[in-house]
Amino acid sequence: MAVLLIGPAGAGKTTVARHWADNRRVPTAHISLDDVREWVRSGFADPQSGWNDHSEAQYRLARRTCGFAARNFLANGISCILDDAVFPDRPAIGLGGWKRHVGPGLLPVVLLPGLEIVLERNAARSGNRRLSDEEVARIHGRMAGWYGSGLPIIDNSQFDVHMTARALDDAIARSLASPPPF
Template identity: 50%
Template sequence: MKTQGTAEDSFVLLITGPAGAGKSTLADSWAKSRSTPTVHISLDDVRDWVKSGYANPEDGWNAVAEQQYHMARRCIALAVREYMSAGYACVVDDAIFPDWDAVSLQGWERDLGDIAVRLVVLMPSIETLEKRNSRRTGHRLLSSETIGIIREQMSGWVERDVPLIDNSSMSVEDTVRGLDAVLGLGE
């Protein structure tokens, strides 16, 4: 049985990177690898709660897409607060852009309030992103052009003081170990 609530779990882990970087896969695998109860929440999954009236950002970022994004982020912040108060660690994956206020780290910090935030950026090569994207289906399958634009917009993280992992040639297990290493967690 897993134990609850250790000092290393006193933050919410945000994993970001371009579409196809492996955010959801890493977050899910990392959460399952923990020795304490850990919750993984994907912002895309919460956005997908909207069935009628869903504003797909692929169709263009507009006021409705932004509203749905902000509602999802606030719902996640509330869930994180509840889980953490019960002793669970939390990892969230989202495409957080370094220079776009609407989907920024500052928005997460504002919505999470007094909860400490640790951000880790996955930044694989464009070739890796395109290969991973080709395995997607439905509205999560993006055009090569969109993949390139997102990666370019995310490249601003390289210049920031945040942990970056190039997981282009890493297995999921290697990326989990790399994540633990950048977080300073030894399990």
């Protein structure tokens, strides 16, 4: 099984994915797009300074690399959870891209806490993972497009990591019973 955890910066995707992978009874890998993207050391294209051809290319390469890793883990009996800020208004590189890279059976779940929460969490970040409040608000607003998509959405505004992981388990169980329409 491969799960794709989607949400804005500060939603808790990486924290929840790590916790969820650490606490499963079956072997599970956590693959973070941001971690893979940061493998680029010299020439790293930080989108904080504006999206450009280099940052787009590095994101595309990181997604393909994550998909390749996920397929290899799955082929060897290891489940995966991936995390990425996938935008609903960019289907070719969003869910469609992830499905092409990972393969069938990918289960997307959206973490979408309130704006105040993601701003607070983002403020606690450092380095290139901390975005401006304006950028976080813009990303959060674009994520609202997931409502009505048929994908499971978890508002983890009032949840700690354990509660969010339980909500993730519930969303996965519902998705397996009735697959999402993507």
